[in-house]
Amino acid sequence: MFTAVILFTVLGSLLGLGLGWAAQKFRVETDPVVDRIDALLPQTQCGQCDYPGCRPYAEAIASGEAPINQCPPGGEAGVRALADLLGLEPLPLNPDNGQEQPRRVAVIDESACIGCTLCIQACPVDAILGAAKRMHTVIEAECTGCDLCLPPCPVDCIAMVPRQSPWVWPQPGQNARLAASANVRTAQAGGG
Amino acid sequence: MTEYVLILVSTVLANNFVLVRFLGLCPFMGVSGKIEGAIGMSVATLFVLTLSSMSSYLLSAYVLTPLGLEYLSTLGFILVIAAVVQLTEMVMRKSSPLLYRILGIFLPLITTNCAVLGVALLNVQQQHDLLQSALYGFGAAAGFGVVLIAFAAMRERLARADVPIHFRGAPIGLITAGLMALAFMGFSGLARL
Known part of the structure; x- marks a missing residue:
């Protein structure tokens, strides 16, 4: 019996170590440009x-499929930052994608909410809390102000109001520089 | 030479793993909705089964049998097959992104497939040597692939057919699989091992 225990311990450890070593050795670097573009995008999702989120748009920019002027939440400042990064000419925002607006936050008129959960399903960042036939509410700190919850609401009880506190939502493991730049952009947008 | 041909004919047709031995039925039902997916799955299975037959033969012949631990072959095979498939996936991802894109999602799926373990255990049971084991695994996977692709082609047509409402989806799929198994019974006796 001890042979079996020892054998499988050794076999398991060897295979585990081998796989760990192989994972290091054969690591595939993801395209660093995509990461840097993604870091400049506002992460409103x-x-x-016209892409499902910021990361897919970053990938499309990196592969040359998409121009850099399709991000209204990033605004002109975002386009300039992207142009600097990629060495391109800054373009005016494409009006087909929407207008640049100050940072906003969704607010649910709680007396009118019927608890249909449609806005919860639409929210790309899970910032809406609620359950079926229960009142819903928006977690202000999580809301990116993307407007995606407005169209599905059957009773039009969601309003977008300008955000009071600056919105900072750093990605996990991201450096403080980005948080700071988001702050600056928010301040600019709020002031203008 | 005849022996090797016999192994191939036997595993692909006469003792088809899916329709005669009823192994690997979950990918057979699960990945047969579209023919592209079925082809990807078949190629990945071909790859994994050949590799896993060889590695499990080596484990069994050089480690388990000398130590008298044959009763642990199921456990050992799972361990080695899972590790080998993981390693293959990593190497493939690094060295051949194209192949990885075709097979990538299917590789880990197959690792714990009963057909993979079945082939490894049958190899031990039938006392195959290394080459025979590899060929047996290859043949089993080829048989699986042929049946899977044929089945996927049929299901693509079935999706447009006017099936009675209670039979739509899985029921008509299982009936089709049963009819295919019946047809494959015609090959029995073609090769006997």
């Missing part, structure tokens, strides 16, 4: 750029 609003889909106004």
